[in-house]
Amino acid sequence: MRKLVWLAIVAGGGLFVLASQEPDFTGIIRSSERLRMAIPDFRGAGEAQNYVAAFNQTLWADVEGSGLFNMASKSFYPPRIPQQPADFEAPPPPTRRPRRGQPPPPVTGNGLWMADWSGPPVEATYLTFGYAAVQNGVFVARGFVFDMRRGTPADAQMIAKNYVGSVDQAGAGKAAHEFACDIITQMGGTCIAGSHIYYTHQAVRGGAKEIWAMDADGSNQRQFTRFNSQPPGSNFSAVSPDGSKIAFTSYAKVQPAIFVFSVDPIRDLRFYNQRASVNAFPSFTPDGKQIVYSSSAPDDNCCRIFIADLNGTGFRPISAPGNIDVEPKVNPRTGNQIAFVSGRSGHAQVYTMNIDGGNVERVSDGGGEAVNPAWHPNGKTLAFAWTRGYATGKFNIFVMDVVTRKYIQLTHDEGRNENPVWAPDGVHLAFMSTRGGAEQVYTMLADGTQTQKLTSQGYNLNPAWGK
């Protein structure tokens, strides 16, 4: 019975969302514009056979994960797979018309003709192929990308390059990452394979939180802060535009305060905190020279948005007093606009204002609670968490065009879904979800597809995605 009521609420909310907006904002990713990519498995020679599976798996995952392509299913691939451009054969010229009553001769090279890939059923625009071998103690993948719209193998070649690594799984994976990066970059995308995600890790429920870091695919998880303080610990990190600094909030000195650390080496740069019960939620301006944050100064009434120099000095308030104003994020494109969350009209909603505090506008429509705004690199689109259409506390990830206020919903009531942040490529989002029980960090494409779970140990939340 309870479940039925829930369904009714969810369905009703969903209908309401659909009915309340024009269907002309389709989000960042237009899958209809994606071109089809075929990647038949590479074969390995000699010792490379042991690691070529890891190579194939990584290459496919990275290229598919880029969101730039529709991947042609392997089950449609022809029986013979070219391993190098020389394997292609030109189809024989048509000699004579088939005799009446007999079927036409098969127009196929079983995989060695360009048309075997560009025609049905594969219908690939691009073909990625090659092979792997061990040469002089190094894993070498010889990789090619053809644009199959161009008629001949000589014209079609976009990439022909060797990718090397150590002779093990990691080396094969590295070679695949680099090949995928070249493919993504060649197609006008941004490669995120070398980017980092900072996040908040809590080993046990109720324990002190610390800031951790990992690679964009969830590998190489490592502890960043080591306050070892009493709970709640540290949380809410942000990365500087150049990736060299992290700002976050910590209870290490009893009341919540802002810290700015350099990344390499990991060092406290000693941000000056105003004397206040709350200093929190720092983020960087696009030039990397200032910090915007929330503070309860001067009368311990949380919070106004402040701006200060990187070391905390030269601070001044931006937003008016008397409201709970949190999570300021400066528009990365213009640098003159701030998105933030305020309770000034009731429950939390997402607002924008000029960097001088003027022209405050609410961008969420007042329904539910809207929190955790994150600017797309284009400076026009915001991702945020919203309970609109759901019960209080049931957040989902939404993406909104700030000018038209049109939005799409990316997650659909699988647990709580919060803390969306954009990857540097503007195509991926990292976020926190409780869909599997505990809070964990996930990534997905900006259309809500290709969800990947990056963390699984303890509790993990509040990702910040930097270079």
Added chain:
Amino acid sequence: MFERRSISAISLAVLLAVLAAGCGHHNPPPPPPPSPAVRPVEPAPAPVKPPAPVIAQFTAEPTSILIGQSSTLRWQVTGDVIGASIDQTIGTVQNTGNRRVFPSRSTTYTLTATGPGGSVTATATVRVAEAPPPPPPPPAPVAGAVTFEQSVANNVKDVFFDYDQSEIRADGQSVLTQDAAALKALLADFPNAVIMVEGHCDERGSAEYNLGLGDRRAGAARDFLVQLGVPAGRIRTISYGKERPQCTESDEECWQKNRRVHFSPGQ
């Protein structure tokens, strides 16, 4: 101890008296020594040694005092006396006399009597008790007396709030009024203590917004207490947002328990 010294002083006096008697003029001279084999140079006749003086009495009364109290030395020297003196800066004294002394630590006085027959000494010791020990600490708290922490826990009650609200409800006002009275008494009893006003929220809002909301709740409770006369300088506020729930179920009963202001000893 003193008793034994007293006895030994008396026996010494008696012994001296016997010796002195043995050297008296009235005894017959001893027989001459036997002649040497080779007659030596005739030695000068040995002078007749006069008797040394006799210390008939040298006592301290009392022998044990506290700092600042006095003891009286009494002495009597008889016999052939040229002079008598006592050390410890007392100096020359009459043959018979007494003197109050105020030693600050245990002291042994030595009386020296000198006569033609030699010198004799006697001692008397005054013991000075150690400085009295410092007063003991106040007695351990008996049942009923408690620490500041316990007092806060026992007497200062939590205040509860509506969802996404920091206004003090009517029930909260009556609780805070009692809290104010308890806090004024407590802060007077513990003059160095500071009270921490903690703002908490339920799990539903965002962690960020709840950090702000918790601060508002703590601030509202603080302002209410200050209006009722709790000294503002003894209050600090802190927001834990939803980071320290006291209840982890996802239902309204539990959420209400977590939407609260809680009081703890300050740091």
